[in-house]
Amino acid sequence: MNTTHSHRPIGRGNPLVARLRRLSRSAADRESESAMLVEGIRLAEEALACRVPLDAVITSERLNRTPRGAALFALLVASQAPLWRAGDSLMDSLGDADTHQGVLLVAALPSHRLEAIIPREGAALLVVTAGVQDPGNLGALVRIAEAAGACGVASIEGADPCGPKAARASAGSIFRLPVARLTGPDAATRCLDLCRARGLALFGAAPFGGVDYRGARLPSRVGIVLGGEGHGLGEDVLRRLDGVVSIPMRSSVESLNVASAAAVILFEAARRPL
Amino acid sequence: MNTTHSHRPIGRGNPLVARLRRLSRSAADRESESAMLVEGIRLAEEALACRVPLDAVITSERLNRTPRGAALFALLVASQAPLWRAGDSLMDSLGDADTHQGVLLVAALPSHRLEAIIPREGAALLVVTAGVQDPGNLGALVRIAEAAGACGVASIEGADPCGPKAARASAGSIFRLPVARLTGPDAATRCLDLCRARGLALFGAAPFGGVDYRGARLPSRVGIVLGGEGHGLGEDVLRRLDGVVSIPMRSSVESLNVASAAAVILFEAARRPL
Numbered sequence: 023m024n025t026t027h028s029h030r031p032i033g034r035g036n037p038l039v040a041r042l043r044r045l046s047r048s049a050a051d052r053e054s055e056s057a058m059l060v061e062g063i064r065l066a067e068e069a070l071a072c073r074v075p076l077d078a079v080i081t082s083e084r085l086n087r088t089p090r091g092a093a094l095f096a097l098l099v100a101s102q103a104p105l106w107r108a109g110d111s112l113m114d115s116l117g118d119a120d121t122h123q124g125v126l127l128v129a130a131l132p133s134h135r136l137e138a139i140i141p142r143e144g145a146a147l148l149v150v151t152a153g154v155q156d157p158g159n160l161g162a163l164v165r166i167a168e169a170a171g172a173c174g175v176a177s178i179e180g181a182d183p184c185g186p187k188a189a190r191a192s193a194g195s196i197f198r199l200p201v202a203r204l205t206g207p208d209a210a211t212r213c214l215d216l217c218r219a220r221g222l223a224l225f226g227a228a229p230f231g232g233v234d235y236r237g238a239r240l241p242s243r244v245g246i247v248l249g250g251e252g253h254g255l256g257e258d259v260l261r262r263l264d265g266v267v268s269i270p271m272r273s274s275v276e277s278l279n280v281a282s283a284a285a286v287i288l289f290e291a292a293r294r295p296l
Numbered sequence: 297m298n299t300t301h302s303h304r305p306i307g308r309g310n311p312l313v314a315r316l317r318r319l320s321r322s323a324a325d326r327e328s329e330s331a332m333l334v335e336g337i338r339l340a341e342e343a344l345a346c347r348v349p350l351d352a353v354i355t356s357e358r359l360n361r362t363p364r365g366a367a368l369f370a371l372l373v374a375s376q377a378p379l380w381r382a383g384d385s386l387m388d389s390l391g392d393a394d395t396h397q398g399v400l401l402v403a404a405l406p407s408h409r410l411e412a413i414i415p416r417e418g419a420a421l422l423v424v425t426a427g428v429q430d431p432g433n434l435g436a437l438v439r440i441a442e443a444a445g446a447c448g449v450a451s452i453e454g455a456d457p458c459g460p461k462a463a464r465a466s467a468g469s470i471f472r473l474p475v476a477r478l479t480g481p482d483a484a485t486r487c488l489d490l491c492r493a494r495g496l497a498l499f500g501a502a503p504f505g506g507v508d509y510r511g512a513r514l515p516s517r518v519g520i521v522l523g524g525e526g527h528g529l530g531e532d533v534l535r536r537l538d539g540v541v542s543i544p545m546r547s548s549v550e551s552l553n554v555a556s557a558a559a560v561i562l563f564e565a566a567r568r569p570l
Contacts, residue, residue: 158432166556171546193553236567269563272445278559279467282440285556286563289543293510 029099032106038078042116045128049182052131053203058184060127061117063094068194069129070094076103077128082113085124094125103127118186131184134200136213139174140220145242147291148222150176152210152259153250154280157181161191162281163248164199170288174200176217178209180250214262217245223264226255227287229277232266235287240267246291248284303373306380312352312402316390319402323456326405327477332458334401335391337368342468343403344368350377351402356387359398368399377401392460405458408474410487413448414494419516421565422496424450426484426533427524428554431455435465436555437522438473444562448474450491452483454524488536491519497538500529501561503551506540509561514541520565522558 032038044051045059052058057077060069063085069076079098085091099105113122140146149167154160160181167175177183183192183201204213217224225240226232226247240246247263249255260266269278269286277283306312318325319333326332331351334343337359343350353372359365373379387396414420423441428434434455441449451457457466457475478487491498499514500506500521514520521537523529534540543552543560551557 162553162556166552169543169545169552169556269443271443272566278443279436279439279555281553282436282443282555282559285552285559289560292546 029105029107032080032108032112034112038080038106039112039116042080042126042128046116046118046186049185052182052184056131056133057128058131058189059118059186060129060189061119061125061186062123062190063091063125065190065194066094066098066125066127068197069127070097070101072194072197074197075130076101077130078106079103080106080108080113080116080126082108082110082122082124084110084113084122087124091124098125119190132196132201134174134202136176136202136204136216139176139200139202140217140222141173142220146222146244147172147288148174148176148217148245149284149288150178150213150217150224150245150247151180152178152247152255153253154180154248155250155252157185157187158191159251159279159281161188161196163284164188164192164201165195166281166285166288168195168199170292172199172288174202176202176204176213176245178204178213210256210259211262214245214247214259218262224262226260226263226266227283228254228266228268229271229283230268232268235267235269235290238265238267240291244291246284246287248280251280303379303381306354306382306386308386312354312380313386313390316354316400316402320390320392320460323459326456326458330405330407331402332405332463333392333460334403334463335393335399335460336397336464337365337399339464339468340372340399340401341368342471343401344371344375346468346471348471349404350375351404352380353377354380354382354387354390354400356382356384356396356398358384358387358396361398365398372399393464406470406475408448408476410450410476410478410490413450413474413476414491414496415447416494420496420518421446421562422448422450422491422519423558423562424452424487424491424498424519424521425454426452426521426529427527428454428522429524429526431459431461432465433525433553433555435462435470437558438462438466438475439469440555440559440562442469442473444566446473446562448476450476450478450487450519452478452487484530484533485536488519488521488533492536498536500534500537500540501557502528502540502542503545503557504542506542509541509543509564512539512541514565518565520558520561522554525554
């Protein structure tokens, strides 16, 4: 292993270990410490490519076993962030993934206000998630939103888009696309009222009962609102919408996964001349 | 707990436990025993609704703690399948999910030959997965294929669509939509040659370099071929295609997740009058 002067060993008693566990488990702690975990080679590469400020870099020998990992290690050393080396068993207990890849970063938490995400004029496609519970789905939604050319995501309640699973599922989109997190009992109301004040039309997505998404004629400034996996869109959300779109299904399947449905609808929305 | 005469306790030494572990871990064992695991309340409900033959039913007390679970338990008792009750810790060790829901079934493995899946005439949309490695993605693809009105899925190499994670991600579509599993070094060749002989045009999906999927004019008998997460479509596959379609991206994102891309492309294909 390419041990440098500053590559200190880290044991279970180190206060950084307790911090890593907090950042892994608690959205509130991520918020109050303005930090998040970045786990695995790909996500760490994306964080570096996006020049996300790093508080700490923890690696194990495993990282240097592949050329890709070794290249990442060299970049991490060059980043000048405090560097720690951990044993594989500690690494396993710290990470959220089933099998660690030998790299874990403490990175600055992306922080975006909804006001700043919605452009004041011109075309705008905003993705609003209202109570999406599964972090894998939420991360996939952020990835899809970026690919479809959205200006950003407003994430109301539900999972934390900056949690370890969601960040991994975003494949790095969480570092590139502005995501505003809104929590609290009136989060949906605040969010949708602000969208409205900024001149966005608001369309919800529902498995059944909406207008066929292919004929929905979405305007050029629009927010697409996606509900949670179990209960869909709540009353307080539905009341504030201009319309609801649905994907006609060919079969008895109950509904598409929220990320699949979002992919279909957002790429349809992206057909509009932006 | 609603203990019936035939609801026998099961301990770690029971041969059924070893069988459950085999069926959880090994696609080859699922194949040779023509059986698969069904885990969790929703998937068990779907299996019952589809009248999938059951070899064994294993439940724990947890199942009866919710009305939905208790209703499922009553249906399982009525199914006449051999009924076993397990403790929660055994249940946790048997299942693949992070937290068990108190129900695990041994069900007949769906078995479909590709020849039987492709209708001999009329419109047909076949989904071909070539080396999709992630069982969650593969299951999501089966779910999307059903929702988009596909006649079935040909699953070449990669993950097993009947494994526990894939079955869960399919949300029950694995019991309704015919899926043919093809393995071995010449699986891709055999599959695509058969599709061709049956008069399907073959279009691959690739992140870049293909025709814009919106202008691809897919014919009414078509197979959409999706490659694996890492390497995409192999040379032996590409050589057999009529064309490749891509989703134009708006940003620096590397690619969509294979399930998201499939959702966008398959619902576009489903726009054709079937």
